[in-house]
Amino acid sequence: MLLEIDNVSKRYPGAERPVLDAVSLALDAGETLALTGESGSGKSTLLHLAGALDHFETGEIRLDGLAYSTLNDAGRAMVRRGPVALVFQQFNLIPSLTVAQNLAFHARLGGRHDPAWVSHLATRLGLDTLLSRYPETLSGGQQQRVAIGRALALRPRLLLADEPTGNLDETTGDAVLALMLDLVAETGAALLLVTHSDRIAASLGRRVHLTNGAIR
């Protein structure tokens, strides 16, 4: 099993109820899973925990057997520069860097920049003619394609995507999602994707639904 979320609970400081209540979820290498649920049900929180971006109180999360509870801040940062990559609804590109520099940014930080692979990703994502442009000059769909390329530049084992097409119109969003699913299949990565859309959820291999912080 690639990702194992085992009985994880989390409560934000000062909150009355836990935001996640004994959640268990497992994802195999190469699997694609949609995480749905009402607004506030805890989807983003669970995705952030899977990306080692935040702490949980009880339970355990393992990625390829590596237990997150044993990691310090440096260890969690290593997870995010290696086996796990994230794509957000807000594209989060670095405004002062060109498309080419944004694509290579995380791979360079991780010390594993592979120019041939990044060039292949740029071509697959239709970014070849945009490489010297800056993010503010790109459309939303173009920006999200750069963000997907940047995430995949490190060949992650697990791609985490939080409403990745939430800021795009339906046609653009569908095209971006199709590209992301193609590239995930090509790289053999697993995908955990948060969405409000039943239609998008149906295009992934499996689906789980969160209700008030629990999978019921």
Ligand SMILES: Nc1ncnc2c1ncn2[C@@H]1O[C@H](COP(=O)(O)OP(=O)(O)OP(=O)(O)O)[C@@H](O)[C@H]1O
């Ligand atoms: N940093 C935080 N501190 C305190 N409470 C938080 C924090 N982040 C989220 N919450 C609360 O936790 C609950 C779940 O939030 P979360 O963002 O995980 O839900 P979600 O299912 O992703 O919602 P949406 O679909 O609206 O994005 C909400 O009640 C939210 O207010």
